[in-house]
Amino acid sequence: MDVVQVSELCKKYKNRYRTKIALDNISFSVKKGEILGIIGPSGVGKTTLLKILTGQLLPDSGQFDILGEKISQKTYENLGIMMSDGLYETLSIKYNLQLFAEIFNTQFVKLS
Structure with missing residues (x-):
């Protein structure tokens, strides 16, 4: 079973002049015992992804689950970053x- 399963997460930030795509259909899984590193240059969506996974930000579309379950408040109470x-x-x-x-x-x- 995957510990974390992320499927097609998308997040856009809009202002009156332009739209910035922070996450564009991001998908990955993490299996038990694996260590995941999220690396990349500034502005590619690393912090946005972590904020979505920790409940600080809602995605525009896509879904993710932890230990095979949809995320709930109880899940966040047992999650740390x-x-x-x-x-x-x-x-x-x-x-x-x-x-x-x-x-x-x-x-x-x-x-x-």
Whole structure:
């Protein structure tokens, strides 16, 4: 089963002078155990995609699901994302994770 399935996501931003296509029929899947990196130059839609996947922005069309289920408020309560400026640079990754687990009252599971 795919952990994340994204199908034909589209997002356009319009102002009175022009339309900017941020996402144009984006489709991909992430399987259990895979790590996904979203890279590209400035302005190609990386942040727009992440905002849609985390419920901060609605797509114009397309759909996505997590663990085979359509997204609901309950899904978002169990979902986390950290943008690049969210880390404390003086702490190790482990201590950053422990800190955020404590802030959000979540059990920190030691990774092997």
